[in-house]
Amino acid sequence: MANQERIDPQYETIQALLGGFLATRKEATPAAGHIEQDTIAAFVEGNLSEREAGPVISHMADCGFCRNVSAELIRLDAAFAETPATIKETASEPGKISEVLSGLFAKIFGTSDGAVFAHHEEEKKDKQEDSDEEKK
């Protein structure tokens, strides 16, 4: 359903014409590709400076895909602002990411060996770094 909010009557015809035209025209995807997710997120939060936002706004005026992503994020932002989330009680013990990921990998690939192996390598490195810090 299109926006039906009140607009000055003198623009009603051109508004209706423009609304119909914009909704029915086909947009081509710009050859330059799409905006990085990180940049869209920063734009929606109003965190881009004017020099950064200029090319982003020009791109979104021509690219339906990126504009649609940004619009969904704006809508989501507004919806969440209106209904704040209840604070979830958190576990008192740190959950091991290796356990979480093992479960996920097992679910997706049927085995968790690779993930646990890869993660343990990092974990060993962490422990080594921690121990180095303590020595200092």
Add this chain to the structure above:
Amino acid sequence: MLRYNVRAMKEGDSQITEIIAAAGPSIGELYACCKENAPNFSCSEEQFRVSIERSLAKFCQSADTAPTAEEVNAFIGQLQADDLLMAIACSNGCERAWWEFDQQHRPYLERVARHLAKTEVDAQDVIDTVYVELYGTRVVDGERISKFATYSGRGSIRGWLRTVVWHSLVDLHRSSPDEVSLDEMTENVGEGAAHAAFLAGVDDGELEAVDQLAEKRYRKATIESLSAAFASLEPHERLLLLYYHVENLKLREIARLLENEDSPLRGWFQRKSQTRDSGGRTHESTVMRWLEKCYARVLENFSNELSTTQGLSREESAICMELATRDLGSGDLFAKLSAT
């Protein structure tokens, strides 16, 4: 990824190198501050520095002139540095950073997924996929590629997570057995799903044969003039109209986008109207005023196009408007226009 057309400052330019070198001490201070807040996160100063320098280089390239020292300082000052440190540490596989991330952001991530997905199964799939992506399963040159590596700290980590979830949902639809187009994908996620009925065809058989040629010509002139009038607007004006008419954002939702006092969209509109708000909230009425200014510009350009480019007399232009109004009343103007 987007590569801007205007790029007087090339990557590797000595000017960029100088700007980055001058920012070195500020980046070092920022790292020390973040490390004090999260001493157990495994992220080296070098990794932190490289990430910020990459963003800074992009910042320099985003316009055709070099940024001033104040702009660079503001850029560094606005970075969500603590979130960035956490993201780099998570990317490194740091257990403590992951735990912190999970505690702080998992409930939010789940909420976003459930809000956007159509079913609980889809939401759960997306949550799992996002976690796997965040950890990273792809290994390049012996290094695991984590999605966290794409976070630059320009916006909040939650804002970034929202886009990651959204894209993950689009990918989920894309990988479904039925092949769907890009448009269909975006229309299947979130509110877009409710606005998919754009192009309903209408039979134009009611036109009287004797008027068909003339009406066809006027309709063609109308659509071409409207298209040119819209194209002549500045990008921020076009974006505002597209958000309202195509994305169907409500005035209050657009107002939220413009609420940040530093928002460039807000700045542009205020400069255009030569009035500055006292700050704080942008109201729906302000957005409506900006929309009305856009309509006024479209109307003016549209009339000029009809008379100059299309060469229509005042009477003929009036016929165009009459026809358009009549067709709008019956809801079939654009079906008729698309048939021209």
